[in-house]
Amino acid sequence: MTLQSSIFRGQVVHQRVQPQQHAFSYPHSFFCFDLSELETIAQNCSLFGYNEFRALTLKDSDYLHGQQRPIHLQVNDFLAPLEAGQRTLLVTSPRYLGYAFNPVNFHLRMQGDVLLAVIAEVNNTFGDRHVYPLHSLTPAGCNTWSAKCPKNFHVSPFNNMDGDYHFTFHVAANQLRLGVDLYRDGECVIKTWLQGSGHPLTSSDILRHTLRHPLDTAFNSMPRILWQAGQLYFKKKLKIFDRPTPQHELTLRNRDQAEASRRII
Numbered sequence: 001m002t003l004q005s006s007i008f009r010g011q012v013v014h015q016r017v018q019p020q021q022h023a024f025s026y027p028h029s030f031f032c033f034d035l036s037e038l039e040t041i042a043q044n045c046s047l048f049g050y051n052e053f054r055a056l057t058l059k060d061s062d063y064l065h066g067q068q069r070p071i072h073l074q075v076n077d078f079l080a081p082l083e084a085g086q087r088t089l090l091v092t093s094p095r096y097l098g099y100a101f102n103p104v105n106f107h108l109r110m111q112g113d114v115l116l117a118v119i120a121e122v123n124n125t126f127g128d129r130h131v132y133p134l135h136s137l138t139p140a141g142c143n144t145w146s147a148k149c150p151k152n153f154h155v156s157p158f159n160n161m162d163g164d165y166h167f168t169f170h171v172a173a174n175q176l177r178l179g180v181d182l183y184r185d186g187e188c189v190i191k192t193w194l195q196g197s198g199h200p201l202t203s204s205d206i207l208r209h210t211l212r213h214p215l216d217t218a219f220n221s222m223p224r225i226l227w228q229a230g231q232l233y234f235k236k237k238l239k240i241f242d243r244p245t246p247q248h249e250l251t252l253r254n255r256d257q258a259e260a261s262r263r264i265i
Contacts, residue, residue, distance in 0.1 A: 003034070003037050003040070003041070003200055003201055003202075004034040004037060004087065004089075005031070005032060005033045005034045005037050005041060005200070005201040006031070006032045006174070006198035006199060006200055006201055007029065007030075007031055007032075007198060007199065007201050007205050007206070007209055008029065008030050008031070008032060008176060008196035008197065008198035009027075009028075009029050009196055009197060009198075010027075010028055010029075010030075010176075010194070010195045010196020010197060011025050011026060011027055011028050011194075011195060011196070012025065012026055012028045012192075012193075012194050013025040013191075013192065013193050013194075013195075014190070014191075014192045015190065015191040015192070016189070016190050017187075017188050017189055017190065017191065018184075018187065018188075018189045019238070020236040020237075020238060022236055028194065028196065029093070029196075029209060030091060030092065030093050030194065030196065031090075031091070031092060031093065031094060031201070032089050032090070032091050032176065032198060033058065033089065033090045033092070034087055034088075034089055035070075035071055035072040035075070035087075035088045035089070035090055036072070036087060036088075038050045038058060038071075041201065042054075044203060045203040045206050046203075047203070047206050047207060047210055048094075048206050053098065055096070055097060055210045056094045056095065056096060056206060056209075056210060057094055057095040057098065058092075058094045058095070059095065060074070062095070062100070063090070063092075063105060063121065064077070064078075064119075064121060064129075064131065064252060065077070065252055066129070066252070066253055071090060071107075072088055075088055075107050075109075075119065078119050078131060078133040079107075079109050079117050079119065079133065079135075080117075082109075083111075085111055085112065086109060086110065086111050086116070087109075087110050088107055088108065088109050088110070089107070089108040089110060090105065090106070090107055090108075091105065091106040091107075091108065091176065091178065091194075092105040092106075096210075101123070101125075102123060103122070103123055103124075103155075104120060104121065104122050104123070104180065104194075105120075105121040105123075106118060106119070106120055106121070106169075106178055107119040107121065108169070108171060110171070113143065113171075113172075113173075115137060115145045115169055115171050116137070117133070117134060117135050117137065118133075118134040118137070118147070118167070118169060119131050119132070119133050119134070120132040120134065120165075120167065120180065122153055122155060124153070124154060124155045124156075124243075126154075126243050126255055127253070127255035128153070128154070128243075128246055128251060128253055128254055128255050129251070129252050129253035130152065130153035130246070130248065130250055130251045130252065131250050131252060132149050132152075132165065132250070133250070134147040134149065134167060137169070140168065141170075142172075143170055143171055143172040143175075144168065144169065144170045144171075145168075145169045145171075146166065146167060146168050146169070147166075147167045147169075148164055148165065148166050148167070149164065149165055149167075150163075150164050150165075151163045151164060151165055151182065152248045152250065152251075153246070153248065153250075153251060154241075154243050154244055154246070157240050157241055157242075157243070158238045158239070158240065158241070159182065159189070159190070159241065160241045161244065162184055163182050163183055163184040163189060164182075164183050164184075165180055165181070165182060165183075166179075166180075166181045166182075166183055166188075167179065167180055167181075168181075168193075174197055174198045174199060175195075175196075175197060175198070176194070176195060176196055176198065177193055177194070177195040178193060178194045178195070179191070179192065179193035179194075180192050180193070
C-alpha cells in the first residue's frame with residue numbers, strides 16, 4: 001500500500017512589519033497525515049502511536065474539540081462530509097515523547113490535487129483554541145489558493161484583536177507553503193508562513209526523524225516563542241495587550257472554562 005501521508009523538512013518564518021520590524025526563521029520538520037491512514041501508520045511503525053504512547057504520538061483529543069472522537073469526524077463538524085475521491089490532510093507536528101505545541105494546525109480538504117476547503121486551527125500560549133473554517137478559496141496561481149477572514153482570536157500579546165487574516169496555500173506534489181498574514185487598515189502587519197519539501201512517510205523516515213530532528217518539532221516550540229517575545233518586549237518595547245475573555249462561537253477551548261470546571265470537580 002502506498003501512503004499519501006508525508007514528512008516535510010523546511011522552515012517556519014515570521015516577519016513583523018509594524019510597528020517595529022522584527023523577523024526570524026527556524027528549521028522545522030512537520031508531518032502531513034492523510035487522516036484515513038493513521039491506524040495503518042501506527043500498525044506498521046512501532047515508533048508511531050495513534051492514541052497510544054510512542055516516541056511520536058498523534059491523539060484525537062489534541063485537535064479541534066479536544067474530544068476522543070476520531071479527528072476526521074471532528075472535521076466534519078466544520079466541513080462537509082467526504083465525498084468520493086476526496087481526502088483530508090492534517091498538517092501538524094505529533095507529540096514527541098508526550099509533548100508538542102502547535103501554534104497552528106491545518107486541515108486540508110482535497111479533491112485530487114485541488115484544495116477545496118481548509119480549517120486553520122490556532123492554539124495560543126494561554127491555553128485557548130480557535131478554528132477558522134475557510135470554505136471560499138480563490139485560485140491564486142498554480143496549485144495555490146487564497147482566503148480572507150476577520151481576526152476573531154487573541155494570539156500574540158503584542159497584537160490587539162483588530163485586523164483580518166490573509167491566507168495563502170500552496171499545495172503541490174511534495175511541496176507545501178502555508179501562509180497567514182495579518183492586515184490592519186489595508187496594510188500588512190505580520191507575515192508568517194510554513195514551508196517545506198516532503199516525501200512519502202515510511203517507518204525508516206519516522207526513525208530518522210525521531211533521531212535527528214526531535215527538538216525543532218516539539219521541545220523548541222515554546223522556548224522559541226518565549227525568546228522572541230522577550231525580544232519584542234525588552235528590545236523593541238512593544239505594547240502588551242491583555243488576553244480578552246474568548247467570546248466567539250468558534251473558540252473551541254477556553255482556558256477560563258477549563259479552570260472553572262477543574263475547580264468544580
